[in-house]
Amino acid sequence: MRDKMHHISKLEKLPPKREKVETIKILRQLSKSSKALGELKGIAQTMPNQAMLINAVVLQEAKDSSEIENIITTQDELYRALATKTSQPSHIKEVINYRKAIFSGHELLKKQGFLRLKDIEFLQKEIIENNAGIRSMAGTVLKNDKTGEIVYTPPQEKDEILDLLGNFLEHFNIVQDDFPPLINLAILHYQFESIHPFYDGNGRTGRILNILYLIINDLLDIPILYLSSYINEHKSEYYRLLNTVNKSNKWEEYILYILKAIEVTSSRTIAKINAIKKLLLETIQIAQEKEPKIYRKELIELLFEQPYSKIEFVVEKLNVERKAASRYLKKMENIGIIKSQKIGRESIYVNEKLIEILKKH
Numbered sequence: 001m002r003d004k005m006h007h008i009s010k011l012e013k014l015p016p017k018r019e020k021v022e023t024i025k026i027l028r029q030l031s032k033s034s035k036a037l038g039e040l041k042g043i044a045q046t047m048p049n050q051a052m053l054i055n056a057v058v059l060q061e062a063k064d065s066s067e068i069e070n071i072i073t074t075q076d077e078l079y080r081a082l083a084t085k086t087s088q089p090s091h092i093k094e095v096i097n098y099r100k101a102i103f104s105g106h107e108l109l110k111k112q113g114f115l116r117l118k119d120i121e122f123l124q125k126e127i128i129e130n131n132a133g134i135r136s137m138a139g140t141v142l143k144n145d146k147t148g149e150i151v152y153t154p155p156q157e158k159d160e161i162l163d164l165l166g167n168f169l170e171h172f173n174i175v176q177d178d179f180p181p182l183i184n185l186a187i188l189h190y191q192f193e194s195i196h197p198f199y200d201g202n203g204r205t206g207r208i209l210n211i212l213y214l215i216i217n218d219l220l221d222i223p224i225l226y227l228s229s230y231i232n233e234h235k236s237e238y239y240r241l242l243n244t245v246n247k248s249n250k251w252e253e254y255i256l257y258i259l260k261a262i263e264v265t266s267s268r269t270i271a272k273i274n275a276i277k278k279l280l281l282e283t284i285q286i287a288q289e290k291e292p293k294i295y296r297k298e299l300i301e302l303l304f305e306q307p308y309s310k311i312e313f314v315v316e317k318l319n320v321e322r323k324a325a326s327r328y329l330k331k332m333e334n335i336g337i338i339k340s341q342k343i344g345r346e347s348i349y350v351n352e353k354l355i356e357i358l359k360k361h
């Protein structure tokens with residue numbers, strides 16, 4: 001049954017009228033957001049080992065993004081889950097799946113440079129772990145969490161959904177040269193969420209598409225900018241603004257919101273990278289001074305790639321025997337770089353100072 005107050009209007013194809021999405025206010029915010037993002041790209045390139053950065057930031061995003069679905073997971077739980085082989089509770093699995101989907105999306109881009117419809121379906125499937133695919137049954141509506149009121153009705157017919165997705169992908173895969181890509185990111189995000197192609201996981205899939213879009217447009221080399229923490233903190237505003245565009249086709253405030261999110265999260269990520277770099281240098285120095293005989297740059301890097309490490313990781317990375325690996329880790333623990341924890345029968349070595357940095361915004 002249709003809500004009487006709820007007016008169903010057809011979702012328009014891209015692009016929206018330029019004067020609606022390129023206002024003076026938007027252009028002013030755009031320059032701040034672009035500057036912050038440019039800085040982030042540059043600083044990320046100075047990181048000696050990119051895996052260190054990607055692992056840390058991607059896990060944080062997976063955690064934040066899954067939290068939008070009200071699953072609260074702690075950083076420690078997650079790292080422990082990654083380091084151990086035991087089966088995981090479902091809320092941990094969701095985060096791990098999301099992380100996997102980010103990596104898959106990044107791999108796809110590295111391989112082919114663009115996304116196809118089946119790639120997006122694949123990513124959603126990895127997140128949700130079911131085979132439902134694109135909506136083919138009518139009935140999906142978006143409701144206000146608190147009041148239960150229907151706020152938006154996405155397209156219901158599969159043909160229309162596919163048609164809109166085709167239009168979406170055309171705009172997603174074009175590298176922008178005469179239109180600011182960050183404004184386009186905001187527009188694309190709105191459009192994807194409004195098409196709402198899946199029964200579930202549209203938010204998470206859409207947030208992964210955001211980061212992939214930055215990479216397609218060469219605004220970042222690696223997937224390290226995520227808006228989820230910002231969206232979590234300003235969630236009702238986020239829903240309200242998506243709604244405003246649905247109802248009145250007024251884009252300005254919504255686009256400003258996304259641009260602001262890009263600026264704020266870029267600055268946070270820059271601060272985080274700087275803190276990681278500083279800790280890395282300090283750690284190298286301590287190890288060189290106190291354990292010059294066993295010091296190896298790869299060992300320290302491993303402790304940053306895997307803040308929860310274990311003997312096996314060292315064996316693999318340094319190509320040494322188990323006994324030697326175990327000795328290295330013990331020495332690192334003795335000089336205060338890591339701390340061991342028993343999980344079941346396994347010993348896990350935690351880079352606690354790094355975890356502290358990662359826990360912050």
Ligand SMILES: Nc1ncnc2c1ncn2[C@@H]1O[C@H](COP(=O)(O)OP(=O)(O)OP(=O)(O)O)[C@@H](O)[C@H]1O
Nearest residue numbers: 068069142152193194199200201202203204242243
């Ligand atoms: N009025 C609206 N118009 C368009 N999209 C909306 C509207 N309200 C909410 N959305 C989008 O729907 C998403 C939720 O959809 P869905 O439950 O399929 O995704 P999810 O990944 O499971 O959840 P979440 O995004 O909450 O983590 C929100 O993240 C938001 O982007």
Ligand SMILES: [Mg+2]
Nearest residue numbers: 069200201202
């Ligand atoms: Mg959901």
